[in-house]
Amino acid sequence: MSENILDIKNLSITYVTKDLGTCYAVNDVSLSLQKGHTLGLVGETGAGKTTIAKGILRLLPKPQGHVTSGTVLFNGEDLYQKSEAAMRGIRGKKISLIFQDPMTALNPIDTVGEQIAEVIRLHAKINKKEAALRAVEILEMVGIPGDRSTEYPHQFSGGMKQRVVIAMSLACSPELLIADEPTTALDVTIQAQVLDMMNDLKERLGTSMILITHDLGVVAEMCDEVAVIYAGEVVEIGTARDIFKHMSHPYTIGLFESLPDLKSESKRLKLIPGLMPDPTDLPKGCKFAPRCSHCTAECETMAIPLTEITPGHFCRCLNLQQKEERV
């Protein structure tokens, strides 16, 4: 098979609720991830990033969440063909997920050591004592003194809790780590520590990673490839260099321009007018058309294909305008 650890093909996910009708959260998304690489999923709240992550692990809320089309190949095997029991063997062992909010991802009434040991014992046949020892080792790997394994989550600060969550997700040396906004809840200096630690661990363990974030600065530091998600669609995908230096989609360009820059001197931010469309009522043509300054009549009516502009760099736009290399 290919050297891709993960291949997502034409994935579509909807949420069906009585009140709101059908919400088209993910629309025909195809992504692939090479072994050892980090893929960044960038987009704003409600773009469908977390739904993609949950879709991969088949953790969509039931009964609202439905995968309406697509396949997810993990090491060449289709996860959607697996039994629920087989999935349980994969989650946490081969693919693990780091949740956004470390404050709520931990069980408040178990010690952190117990929680890590639980993951290990679920996937490896070892006794309690050995698992506890492994838990201590793993804690030390993420920079927490081993003797704190008998403490409870409330005794840790936010940054330490996120380390515990990361330790837990690495407990079984997964091949693929999905990190959903792992540092959003943290202060910058702590975020810097956690990002460095994740990079370091990734190199040592050879883990592949999907990093979900809205922070382009974090993406620049961590990712090899980047997919920009808007209204459940991939609007632009390519290597980090493609996206940061040759951004082509008007949304990607707008996203970069609306960032306050530590270096620039300007007194007003450029901005993208308007809001992301309602996922229960998506525009027919380009999803970004209502906010786009280059919108034409064609954009509003026809479905826009993802076209390859340079090898490996795809963009979903009819009016491609390569932006000059950013200085």
Added chain:
Amino acid sequence: MSTILEVKDLKKYFKVNAGLLHAVDGVSFKIEEGQTLGVVGESGCGKSTLGRVVLHLLDNTGGQILYHGEDVTTVSREKLSALRREMQIIFQDPFSSLNPRMTVYQTIAEPMQIIGGYTRAQIEERVSEMMDIVGLAARFVNSYPHELDGGRRQRIGIARALVLNPKFVVCDEPVSALDVSIQAQVLNLMLDIQERMGLTYIFITHDLSVVKYISNDIMVMYLGQMVEKAPADELFKHRYHPYTRALISAVPIPDIDHKRERIQLKGELTSPINPKPGCRFAARCIYAKPECFEVNPEIEEITPGHFVRCHCVRELNNL
């Protein structure tokens, strides 16, 4: 230009089981009319407490807050309620700071109704004027907060804070809960309104790129104390305090060719409860000397307008 607010040696301690929590510990600053003071720091450094104490929403433990030369902490109740009209706050979280059972109209009109003395028509006119200023379409006038997205909700918070024509507004992380494209819209709006209404802001945030963009002066806080204060451009050009340097270097830059010269900080914020003598930052500082653990350095004006609290500032920066 005249000084609108002067804070002298402001202190706010909270009694907790373990002792005294020094949330704000001897902060002094001045703001000129029409200017913006950015306050940056990490969670737990006392920046939100500072904002609330300045507005006298929390009693101070010590020090003075002079608004147009008048001490807010000692004025009579009547005078205070008059002052409150001029001093307002915009809260961080547009999801929990609005009453879910009040419509946009009721929320924005409430401050006028509390003050009293306005006719119904005047209130209606003012509400629609405010909605126009903050860019909320008139059709939302009878909507409830849950029907609106974060950006629009934050606009309600802004409209409500500004409805009484205040002079001075504390903005406590007003854009932290918003997405970047919406954040840009709200930041531009706040700058437009400032120009139009001649407002003075204290802008509290943890986001250094936002603070640089919006502020005239920036104050960096660490564990209840000001560690550095300077005009915005000056601070980004010359970061004298080791903490400021580490803080700025920790911000991820959205440029893949950016060379990272990150200064890693050891450990995390130490406890503000019964702080030890000596520099608050010493335990995490790579340059700390024995004296740093014994004596807390005084604030010093290093170059005109640039204040730093550090024993080693001169040797570290070859000054």
